[in-house]
Amino acid sequence: MRTSIMSQMQRSFSIELPKLVPLQLPSRMETHLWYVIPDEVKSTSLLKQYSQLLSPPENDKVLQMRGDKLQKNALLARTLVRTTIARYQTNNGVDPRTLMFKKNMYGKPEVDWQNYKNCSDPPLHFNISHTDSLVACGVTLHVPVGIDLEDKDRKIKHDVLTLAERFYSTDEVTFLSTIPDPEVQRKEFIKLWTLKEAYVKALGKGFSAAPFNTFTIQFKAGTNGGYNLCKEETKKCNRDWKFGLLELADSHYAAVCIEDDQARAPMRVIVRKTIPFVEDELISESKFL
């Protein structure tokens, strides 16, 4: 049954892959956040299997990264996307090697579902982010998603307020300048950076469509990590976008942004740590208003 799809592919699929455990689709207003800790993936034979999942252009891109560590992280990022998306397909599992990807007209990567015309699964949305020490992928159903990671201890070489004055909105600068402790100020700057990046990535229209200083993301007092998106010019806030900010692996801030599907319901984020083909671990479930 799958041989017709396979015959369209140029690559040889004679190599057997371990089975992937299927996953239940995310429900409405839910983001599944998956992460891999590169240092925990040590087996060279496992990494070899991962590289067999990638398309030739993807492998080329991995090899263009300068240095072993960066190459490994790039490999893990593509592996995480392919295996995760494949696991959500309910029709007897999909070979992760057969997934195809394309870019929207602004360059945002998305799954190319053209080979799955008979597939009745609704399209999944995904977004990846990675740092030196963490690789993550957010998955949603029906709604665009953007995620961004930053190392909590990331050193900022320039003065935080100088950076904010140049790149952030006036309300955000005001917020940061009222923080007396420089360490707390640095952390809040980074949290804001991840939230703003996550929004731009969810929007999927490139950075020039939403320059950082044209919008404010403000914390909603008295809620569980909820944020509002407001336009700098008009100060108007809109509820079309939901944000969540979490800490991952004790080392990173992770921001998640999805477009509200008119449910006006809280966003749930389910975090799982994984090593593809090996194991999954449920880490947390959070609600963001």
Place this chain on the structure above:
Amino acid sequence: MASLSTTSLSFKAPSTRISQVLKKGSSFQSVTFGRFTSSTSKSLRLQISCAAKAETVQKVSDIVKEQLALTADTPLTAESKFTALGADSLDTVEIVMALEEKFNISVEESDAQNITTIQEAADLIEDLVQKKPAA
């Protein structure tokens, strides 16, 4: 006679810089040289400013190495993409700011977004430095 001397003058000034363009390599085809005869002096200058000095490229590389905390053995060339060196968007912003401080220039956000390699950064820097009014 008078008209002959004016035509010969229009080629004198750029001749030393053309040799720099030739050294850059295969990206310039012979067709480009055909355009030199009829192009305006403005487009002539744009062709020449593509080859940034090696010194500028070195300074940019040093700043990038520092910002990204690259080890000494990381392979780095002028064509290296920032993303291939592990830079994320915050790194790129800090790199551009460090370049502004080093070269005493100001980079527009739209220009900053188009910088993806060390060579591109060096080219933009030289362009901006040239445009600055004389001190």
